[in-house]
Amino acid sequence: MSKTNLHLPVIQNWSCHNCGGCCREHLIEITDKEKRVIEKQQWTAADGISIARPVIQQIGRNRYRLAHQDDGACVFLDDGGLCRIHAKFGESAKPLACRVYPYAVHPAGPNELAVSLRFSCPSVVQNLGPSVASQRAAIVPLSHEIVAGKHRDHDAPLIHNSPPHGVQQANWSDFRRFQTALDDCVADESVDLVVRLMRILAWLELVEQSQFTTIRGAKLDDYLQLVTTAAAKAQPDNDLPIHRPNRMARIMFRLIAAQYARHDTAALVREGIGTRLALLNAALRFTTGLGRIPTLNESASVSRVFDVDKSDAPACSVRFSELEVPCGGRRSDIDELLTRYMRVKIQGIHFCGPAQFQTSLLDGFRGLTLMYPVVMWLARLRAARRGAEQLDLADVQASLATADHNYGYSPALGTTSALKRVSLLSRMKQLTSLLSWYSQ
């Protein structure tokens, strides 16, 4: 087998700090082989496992997942927040999905893979642990196990698929030129992140007007340099226009933000019709944007990790209108966090292609840009719930962990109508309004 080159994010640290979040918030589907391994482990009450229920649950024809305890935690999670399979049989005995998290591996060429991380893990958000680049030896075999050679069949994600030029496909080496240009623009910390993102949105509009049948290789480098310079001139760093998004954009944005805020644990899903009616009622309120914001179920581990220094005062209910006032954004610590987030998603090709419902590079980047106002809106909500007028870094960190749980994974965000919503916001020039409005 030819050697596979692994691209690791250069700006991210990580190690597990045993918050137990992934064992509570993820449903772990297992293969037939993993099912047989777990059955052979012969779990009993002496291991602390309730024998009243099976440790594996069937979820369809020949489909199985690990069962959950009444509080939604994985059946193998012990009271100390550790995995019983890991403790008794070692890490290699755990299902692949458990061993891989929070890494995500994506095709990057015939012999190349790109590694991204899921910011639903609080340790990723906080950048805790050794650098990911230094953990290459452990990540290589995991990556091979995940893709099992299937990455060789993937073409590069489309550059765009828009009139007047239609489908624009680049080879992998030219795709990487676009990827590097995007990463360089996001990394330029000489201006606020929101200014950088506005410039890139202008950059994308120029790219959308072009076709790339003859602009290849070194010519493409020159072209990307030109559009980067033109986009920087279009958005000066000292003159950020603040526009309130129009009514249609506000409705679409609230519906998107509500999807990113959702946290459907196994326990919640089991609650049935009552829960579904409550969700319907919440969707109606998000559409009108009137009255009080329905309760959004943040994961217990996100609250536990990011609310440590907060008072025990009960959360207040918040009106939609309260989130439309400036709340202390555009700060260097927030910019640093969201810059790192976006760069990890770009470097790991987590923002387009197979990782994002097969979206093109342009549409995928617009979706990634939308994460900025989504996270800032959720952070405003967290701040308002505790009665604060200014958000703090923990509000943004917790909101990012909540939203990224769904980014690229919630089927509701991959439907045709959800993807069209992002595209429409861009065509209505409302992505820039959302960015500026919620950056305040």
Ligand code: SF4
């Ligand atoms: S969410 Fe992250 S820190 Fe928490 S247990 Fe899982 S991998 Fe470890």
